[in-house]
């Protein structure tokens with residue numbers, strides 16, 4: 001009798017159905033409401049920024065892995081696609097397309113691949129791309145088209161407040177929730193972002209720790225500074241950042257306690273920059289700063305062990 | 316509040332679809348009996364080539380403190396005592412016994428007679444067993460009993476108490492590995508025997524209290540065991556949450572007693588001894604019927620037709636290929652469950668004391684490995700509170716000192732981290748290397 005060939009491998013022999021591309025896919029699904037709202041409000045310019053951002057990110061990822069790393073393509077892991085979408089959502093609709101493409105080159109080429117690719121980068125690629133553009137092209141980056149009004153641009157709520165032309169109490173809740181205000185593509189509708197948050201929690205791709213602690217950190221500083229909390233939470237990319245940018249697996253801490261610390265600090269930093277800093281919005285900077293501290297947090301905020309080490313018995 | 320351990324754990328698909336009846340697997344004509352079916356030193360062979368041996372006769376004597384006796388599972392002639400490749404691919408010594416028609420028929424008749432007696436509850440009452448704990452331990456040593464849940468640690472060694480006197484005996488009926496149902500079947504069909512064996516184990520360990528812990532996905536087993544245990548003093552059957560690795564010794568002690576075994580310490584340091592239900596059953600057999608451990612219940616299951624998924628009472632040394640099943644395409648033959656079981660290198664390999672199941676899995680397409688995305692899933696699920704991604708990195712980079720500092724020795728190799736990793740990283744493989752090299 002012929003002995004059948006058996007497959008040999010080490011344990012475990014069972015495996016979760018979750019995959020890394022699957023997680024990326026879930027985040028994309030969660031972004032759909034926000035994408036839909038921004039396309040509805042900003043029409044063609046938004047579509048242009050979105051397409052150019054995504055295509056440039058994919059092209060840079062493909063070209064660098066192919067010609068510089070000489071490794072098999074990594075497009076299938078979905079991370080470059082997601083970075084492209086996130087970058088677009090962090091830009092104002094109507095940003096010149098060549099600037100968008102430049103942002104993508106920095107995001108994928110410098111912030112991600114120069115660090116070694118997926119999993120090795122310290123800073124969130126999409127945010128690095130955005131901040132690069134913000135510093136290089138401050139005017140274009142802060143010219144926000146007003147939703148549904150062709151050719152009209154206006155300041156964001158936070159800029160108006162900073163300039164003293166408007167008190168935050170003047171704007172009602174509805175525009176903040178629905179997105180009927182100035183801002184970058186993805187940040188304008190809090191409702192759409194919260195829908196995405198609910199989805200991510202349901203499919204357990206992220207936990208509540210980072211977004212909630214960011215909001216809490218911001219609220220604490222606001223309360224101390226006597227600033228209205230709700231508009232501050234609903235505007236200026238805070239929710240976009242808290243739900244989709246700060247929760248990036250690669251650049252956020254590994255443990256739940258680490259996540260809480262990271263989140264609270266992002267929230268507080270954001271509030272401080274918004275109130276007292278030079279920029280009207282502080283979310284991107286705060287997240288990037290805390291990205292930089294993530295390795296440190298991982299080093300010092302360890303999971304608690306099952307039980308303490310046995311005390312050395314002294315004979 | 317359902318009893319469980321605090322940190323980590325996973326919920327893999329249970330797949331407990333085998334029948335809970337226990338069928339008799341016919342005795343084989345030839346057995347291949349490894350002299351090392353337990354952790355520790357292999358037994359010294361006491362039989363030689365050409366010897367006639369009786370079923371149940373000693374053929375290997377425990378060598379050293381941590382070792383176990385080995386007995387002949389069938390009567391016959393010793394064909395050879397030889398080196399062979401064991402089921403999991405490692406070398407070891409085996410005793411090969413060949414039966415003849417006559418001895419086979421006699422063994423089969425005696426076996427049937429024996430199991431009829433076991434099923435008769437008026438027989439074999441051990442509640443007033445006169446033996447002292449020392450005598451019980453000697454009987455357990457004599458019967459060659461080692462842990463039957465998978466770790467195969469010699470049972471008499473566990474019961475030998477040193478500085479710490481145990482006060483609680485936990486009988487582990489969790490069966491937290493997916494697919495496996497041998498303990499479930501045993502508890503449903505032989506609840507009284509398991510309870511009697513548990514009482515004997517507790518006496519041998521000197522523990523006043525006996526707690527039988529069963530995962531709450533086995534309500535019938537819990538019922539049967541509660542009924543059987545009702546008449547026993549100081550014995551309690553508790554349901555624990557269905558969560559892997561609930562049956563891990565440290566996890567179970569924490570769940571049931573709230574005591575935590577310190578890093579680097581033995582479970583006994585908390586005053587608790589844990590033994591498996593199948594081990595308890597074997598202890599009853601040894602004390603009440605003077606029968607050594609030569610057969611056990613094993614689950615045959617996996618990607619095979621549903622009617623073939625069954626539990627078999629199988630003589631140790633039976634080649635896996637004699638069990639009735641249809642081998643699936645691209646099969647892995649896993650000895651034990653999917654989380655901690657080891658792959659058999661071929662189907663000529665024998666069933667041993669520690670074989671709780673034969674899981675036949677058809678392996679699908681190769682899963683793509685992605686870079687670590689630092690998602691923290693492995694950290695979340697580690698029941699020991701370790702950082703598997705970090706330990707794996709240390710293992711990969713040969714940073715043994717760092718691995719030691721990060722408590723790699725605490726890893727119980729439960730596989731939860733590799734299970735949970737969305738990037739399919741072979742985390743546990745690297746941790747195993749780091750664990751070995753950092754000792």
Ligand code: SF4
Pocket residue numbers: 696697698699700701702703725726727728729730731732733743746
């Ligand atoms: S195998 Fe080790 S490191 Fe991985 S989850 Fe289990 S105990 Fe933790």
Ligand code: SF4
Pocket residue numbers: 686687688689690691692693694703704735736737738739740742
């Ligand atoms: S589960 Fe896998 S991808 Fe996630 S942190 Fe652990 S090793 Fe990395």
